[in-house]
Amino acid sequence: MAHTPAPVERTNLLGLSPAQLEGFCARLGAQPFRARQLMNWLYKRGCSDIEQMTDLAKDFRAKLADRAEVRLPQIITAQRSADGCCKWLLRADASQAYEMVYIPEADRGTLCISSQVGCALDCSFCATAQQGFNRNLTTAEIVGQVWLANRELGFHPAGDRIVTNVVLMGMGEPLANFRNVVPAMRIMLDDLGFDLSRRRVTLSTSGLVPQIYKLAEVINVALAVSLHAPDDALRNELVPINRRHPISELLEACWHYIDEQNGRSVTFEYVMLDGINDSPAQARAVARLLAGHPAKVNLIPFNPFPGTIYQRSPEAVIGRFRDELLRGGVMTTVRRTRGEDIDAACGQLVGSVKDRVIVRLGGKMRSAMQVHP
Numbered sequence: 001m002a003h004t005p006a007p008v009e010r011t012n013l014l015g016l017s018p019a020q021l022e023g024f025c026a027r028l029g030a031q032p033f034r035a036r037q038l039m040n041w042l043y044k045r046g047c048s049d050i051e052q053m054t055d056l057a058k059d060f061r062a063k064l065a066d067r068a069e070v071r072l073p074q075i076i077t078a079q080r081s082a083d084g085c086c087k088w089l090l091r092a093d094a095s096q097a098y099e100m101v102y103i104p105e106a107d108r109g110t111l112c113i114s115s116q117v118g119c120a121l122d123c124s125f126c127a128t129a130q131q132g133f134n135r136n137l138t139t140a141e142i143v144g145q146v147w148l149a150n151r152e153l154g155f156h157p158a159g160d161r162i163v164t165n166v167v168l169m170g171m172g173e174p175l176a177n178f179r180n181v182v183p184a185m186r187i188m189l190d191d192l193g194f195d196l197s198r199r200r201v202t203l204s205t206s207g208l209v210p211q212i213y214k215l216a217e218v219i220n221v222a223l224a225v226s227l228h229a230p231d232d233a234l235r236n237e238l239v240p241i242n243r244r245h246p247i248s249e250l251l252e253a254c255w256h257y258i259d260e261q262n263g264r265s266v267t268f269e270y271v272m273l274d275g276i277n278d279s280p281a282q283a284r285a286v287a288r289l290l291a292g293h294p295a296k297v298n299l300i301p302f303n304p305f306p307g308t309i310y311q312r313s314p315e316a317v318i319g320r321f322r323d324e325l326l327r328g329g330v331m332t333t334v335r336r337t338r339g340e341d342i343d344a345a346c347g348q349l350v351g352s353v354k355d356r357v358i359v360r361l362g363g364k365m366r367s368a369m370q371v372h373p
């Protein structure tokens with residue numbers, strides 16, 4: 001019988017660290033500096049076609065094309081909102097999808113990316129939570145979102161940056177996918193990668209305390225934390241991970257992160273839910289928690305989605321809450337809602353998660369949230 005070799009899966013060059021790329025080049029018999037050239041083609045020039053990487057020796061290019069490829073996330077749909085925001089639905093596999101959103105502003109372009117397909121954290125006011133959790137995105141899929149947004153928005157190596165800021169505020173809990181998120185953020189910061197300033201890459205977490213300590217050891221990026229309530233009783237309801245890691249422990253971890261990383265401050269996100277967490281007394285309680293610490297508050301008007309029991313606080317209530325915080329000595333801003341007409345606003349990203357691994361906080365969440373050093 002004729003022997004047919006098993007098809008070999010090509011290595012995806014996207015998402016490999018410089019050291020991993022060097023190792024890969026070495027296995028193909030190439031010099032380590034080839035890895036730098038590859039990084040340059042991939043991230044600085046936005047090239048995904050090995051054939052076009054013309055300063056690589058022809059025989060090396062042939063070997064590369066044989067063993068490697070640049071595998072990008074596939075776009076299922078693209079939408080543009082009236083205010084210029086763009087939202088893409090990306091394929092995770094036959095039935096699963098995740099989303100990313102681009103938010104253009106006068107002085108910057110922010111890309112909001114996903115870290116997981118769905119989410120296991122079950123925050124009561126978040127549309128993604130209703131979908132349950134399917135799987136972690138790979139490093140290539142996380143980095144691939146930045147790569148793809150640049151291409152779709154017309155990136156040119158000689159032109160201005162299009163994506164100037166990246167926020168991990170799309171679908172998923174980034175610290176529950178520590179193993180893939182940290183290498184992806186390293187590529188965003190690497191001067192051979194997307195070369196973004198560490199102040200312009202923001203990780204937002206619902207408050208996985210052990211992983212915040214771990215993060216402080218390995219990378220320096222801007223940290224945002226979803227606070228949403230001034231006391232444990234209410235936060236247990238809104239952000240159930242609080243039952244495991246209460247507010248006092250969470251804040252300790254935040255101050256530790258800032259000390260370790262010599263950062264400026266933690267941004268505390270606070271979703272404004274009508275009649276739930278938006279009273280002046282609650283604002284004063286938040287101020288008591290945060291005043292005197294390296295903290296800022298960003299108030300997020302609640303974005304409704306089908307089936308939610310919550311409503312957005314009226315504008316005047318949000319204004320008063322902000323004023324109480326300012327009076328209490330806490331720097332506070334209100335997030336402008338963008339992309340609402342295409343369901344691209346905070347907490348509205350749902351992708352499409354058909355096969356849920358888990359829906360509620362439970363045993364399996366531990367495996368979804370493992371930290372791998």
Ligand code: SAH
Binds near residue numbers: 227302
């Ligand atoms: N899992 C991360 C990233 C979530 S999205 C985290 O929890 O921080 C970024 C922010 O949007 C979080 O603060 C999240 O709590 C908030 N958010 C979620 N649903 C929302 C909604 N429906 N309206 C407004 N903000 C929402």
